Amino acid sequence: MEEQFITRALASAHDAHAVERLASSLGPGPFSLVLLFVSPEADVPGIVSGAARAWPDARIAGCTTAGEISGAGYEDGSIVAIGFRARHFAAQTLLIPDLSQLAASELSEALLHVRQSLARDHGHLPEEFALLFVDGLSAREDELASVLAAGTGAMPLIGGSAGDGTNFRETLVFDGRRLLANAAVISVMRGACPLRAFKMDHIRPTERRMVVTEADPAARIVRKINAEPAVQEYARLIGMQPESVDTLTFAIHPLTVRMGERHHVRAIQRVLPSGELLFFSAIDEGMVLTIAEPHDLVDHLAGELQALKQPGNPVAVLAFDCILRRVEAQEKQMTGRVSELLRHHGVIGFSTYGEQIGPMHINHTMTGFAFYPPGTILSGSDP
Known part of the structure; x- marks a missing residue:
């Protein structure tokens, strides 16, 4: 049986037992980190509190979305869960509770402390990376990405801005203990799987x-x-x-x-x-x-996703996809073809109000990480 490094699950946002279904589909774990991308149609506080009970030993991070991406492609009105197995990954999360009061030196110091702690306790895991989720209506993403750069250094960081469908009223992030607006959560990780950061822009x-x-x-x-x-x-x-x-x-x-x-x-x-x-x-x-x-969204996406299969197939592709790409696909009647590509290449993630890559906050892109089996030799540079 093929070993699973990263598992995924999907549930309806309107399912009263959504967390239980997600936990059952993810499997017994144990997990170091569970990501949750939650439709704003869901009982978000209930999902967050339920997740803390379902995965008491895992770090939890996530946000509301402008649409979800599951193993079947584009979704709406759903919850996507992603589990990083503790055997292959270690994680710590850092909640930034108030983006209007960013303290650059304190945040950089906290990030460095987290990185040093992970390196000390899990130095046998060679890959270091970070995931960022930030309130997509805060108008603080650019400043935050710039501030974080001092603490992340050369460590690859990819992120997405939380969404609220096409309502643009309230966007939320959470870490399993708190659910907040005007906030961000960063997950710093070490893993056994080589990874490649990507940015797709047509x-x-x-x-x-x-x-x-x-x-x-x-x-x-x-x-x-x-x-x-x-x-x-x-x-x-x-x-x-x-x-x-x-x-x-x-x-x-x-x-x-x-x-x-x-x-x-x-x-x-x-x-x-x-x-x-x-x-x-x-x-x-x-x-x-x-x-x-x-340019043609489908042709460009097909080529970029195919390129991620070199030198071998990823075990998972985690993606943060701008809402405007989804809007374009819908209006040009490409949704089915885009979803088929996402499904075929195993892409999971959510539609965003903005994307982060390294020190930059950008739009109209798909950013993410492709994870490969341990031992894979990767070449080429990140975007």
């Missing part, structure tokens, strides 16, 4: 550019573009009427900012009643934004 910049001329950076609100009302100028540049701009528009006509030799998406969350644009990630006056166009 967006390509065009030659059309604009300048943010009036903004509220703290609130991620753009008031004017090219000295014109934001939504009017954005609509003009993409050839639409302002009243027709919606979530699909943002998926099909994303905006990017150039950093070095790469472009990174600065995704629009929604149009405010005032005609201003609310963004998912950091924005500032004077920023030059480039209109981008998506």
Whole structure:
């Protein structure tokens, strides 16, 4: 029988016995860490308290979602559980309870302490990595990712911003003891499985550019573009009427900012009643934004997932997928094909309001880790 390093389970968000079903499907463990990606339709406090009872010896981390990814592909109204077996992984979690009061030096010190503790007690596990879940409506992801970089160093970190479907009302993270908004939880791990961090992005910049001329950076609100009302100028540049701009528009006509030799998406969350644009990630006056166009989502995803099978098949692929990719798939009637690809390649995770990779908070990507059997020799560099 093939050894399992990471196990997964799925339950309906409306099942009164969801935690019991998840525990039964995950198996007896023991687990060092159990991740839970929970639809906002669920009784989230009940799920969190139930998880603490179901896995008393495991660390628990997770968040609410903008959709789930199970072994069958895209899901809605469900709960995904992922168990890291204690024989092959060790974990500690660190809850950051108030993102409005980030103490950089204290957080870096706490992270270093956790890493040193794991290295001392589990030094036989060669791979070190971290998973981050953060309130997707906090507008603090960029600052947090930057602060964490001092404590994580070269350790690979991947994360996702908690979601609330398409409601954008409340996003929650938890660690098994507390369930909080405006918070984050980081899981620092050591493992036996070699891993590869990845970032998939099917967006390509065009030659059309604009300048943010009036903004509220703290609130991620753009008031004017090219000295014109934001939504009017954005609509003009993409050839639409302002009243027709919606979530699909943002998926099909994303905006990017150039950093070095790469472009990174600065995704629009929604149009405010005032005609201003609310963004998912950091924005500032004077920023030059480039209109981008998506290439074929299915073809790009197929190629990227196939590439993860070199030099061998992963035992698991943990992914954090921007909600705008799901919106694009739905509107272009690609959901079934995307789900089939995710299922075929064993991808599990959730749809996010933003993604983290290393010191960066980004949008319109799929980020994650591919885990390989112990002894696998990996080559190539992380994104």
